[in-house]
Amino acid sequence: MTREWLLTADLYDAFIAANSKKGRKPKPYPRPWPEKDKTKFGRPTRTQAQIRAALAARGHGRSERDEQSDHGEEHQPADDERQ
Helix, strand or coil: CCHHHHHHHHHHHHHHHHCCCCCCCCCCCCCCCCCCHHCCCCCCCCCCCHHHHHHHHCCCCHHHHHHEEEEEEEECCCCCCCC
Protein backbone atom coordinates (compact mmCIF):
# COMPACT_ATOMS: atom_id res chain seq x y z
CA MET A 1 0.00 0.00 0.00
CA THR A 2 1.38 3.38 -0.96
CA ARG A 3 0.97 6.83 0.51
CA GLU A 4 -1.21 7.69 -2.46
CA TRP A 5 -3.54 4.82 -1.59
CA LEU A 6 -3.83 6.06 2.01
CA LEU A 7 -4.48 9.61 0.85
CA THR A 8 -7.11 8.47 -1.65
CA ALA A 9 -8.88 6.37 1.01
CA ASP A 10 -8.93 9.39 3.38
CA LEU A 11 -10.26 11.65 0.61
CA TYR A 12 -12.95 9.09 -0.22
CA ASP A 13 -14.01 8.96 3.45
CA ALA A 14 -14.16 12.76 3.63
CA PHE A 15 -16.16 12.99 0.39
CA ILE A 16 -18.71 10.39 1.52
CA ALA A 17 -19.04 12.04 4.95
CA ALA A 18 -19.59 15.48 3.37
CA ASN A 19 -22.24 14.15 0.99
CA SER A 20 -24.15 12.04 3.53
CA LYS A 21 -27.30 13.07 5.34
CA LYS A 22 -26.87 15.06 8.55
CA GLY A 23 -26.33 12.93 11.63
CA ARG A 24 -25.41 9.86 9.61
CA LYS A 25 -21.91 8.50 10.03
CA PRO A 26 -20.92 6.36 7.04
CA LYS A 27 -18.50 3.47 7.43
CA PRO A 28 -14.93 4.35 6.41
CA TYR A 29 -13.29 2.66 3.47
CA PRO A 30 -11.78 -0.61 4.77
CA ARG A 31 -8.13 -0.41 5.73
CA PRO A 32 -5.78 -3.42 5.55
CA TRP A 33 -4.89 -3.34 9.28
CA PRO A 34 -7.03 -4.45 12.23
CA GLU A 35 -9.11 -1.85 14.07
CA LYS A 36 -7.47 -0.90 17.35
CA ASP A 37 -10.83 -0.28 19.05
CA LYS A 38 -11.64 -3.97 18.85
CA THR A 39 -8.52 -5.04 20.74
CA LYS A 40 -9.02 -5.86 24.40
CA PHE A 41 -6.33 -7.00 26.77
CA GLY A 42 -8.48 -8.27 29.63
CA ARG A 43 -8.71 -7.30 33.26
CA PRO A 44 -5.76 -6.66 35.58
CA THR A 45 -4.81 -9.52 37.89
CA ARG A 46 -3.66 -7.23 40.72
CA THR A 47 -5.45 -4.53 42.68
CA GLN A 48 -4.59 -0.88 42.13
CA ALA A 49 -3.04 -0.72 45.62
CA GLN A 50 -0.73 -3.64 44.79
CA ILE A 51 0.30 -2.01 41.51
CA ARG A 52 1.01 1.32 43.22
CA ALA A 53 3.03 -0.41 45.96
CA ALA A 54 5.12 -2.26 43.36
CA LEU A 55 5.76 0.96 41.44
CA ALA A 56 6.66 2.84 44.64
CA ALA A 57 9.13 0.07 45.57
CA ARG A 58 10.85 0.66 42.23
CA GLY A 59 11.09 4.42 42.69
CA HIS A 60 8.03 5.41 40.66
CA GLY A 61 4.98 7.25 41.88
CA ARG A 62 4.16 10.48 43.58
CA SER A 63 5.98 12.19 46.37
CA GLU A 64 4.21 13.59 49.43
CA ARG A 65 4.62 17.09 48.04
CA ASP A 66 2.78 16.10 44.82
CA GLU A 67 -0.08 14.52 46.77
CA GLN A 68 -0.43 17.58 49.02
CA SER A 69 -0.58 19.94 46.05
CA ASP A 70 -3.35 17.79 44.51
CA HIS A 71 -5.49 18.30 47.61
CA GLY A 72 -5.30 22.07 47.50
CA GLU A 73 -2.71 22.39 50.25
CA GLU A 74 0.21 24.62 49.48
CA HIS A 75 3.70 23.80 50.62
CA GLN A 76 4.81 26.28 53.25
CA PRO A 77 8.59 26.54 53.55
CA ALA A 78 10.10 26.03 57.00
CA ASP A 79 11.61 29.01 58.78
CA ASP A 80 15.12 28.02 57.76
CA GLU A 81 14.05 27.74 54.07
CA ARG A 82 12.61 31.28 53.90
CA GLN A 83 14.95 34.04 52.77
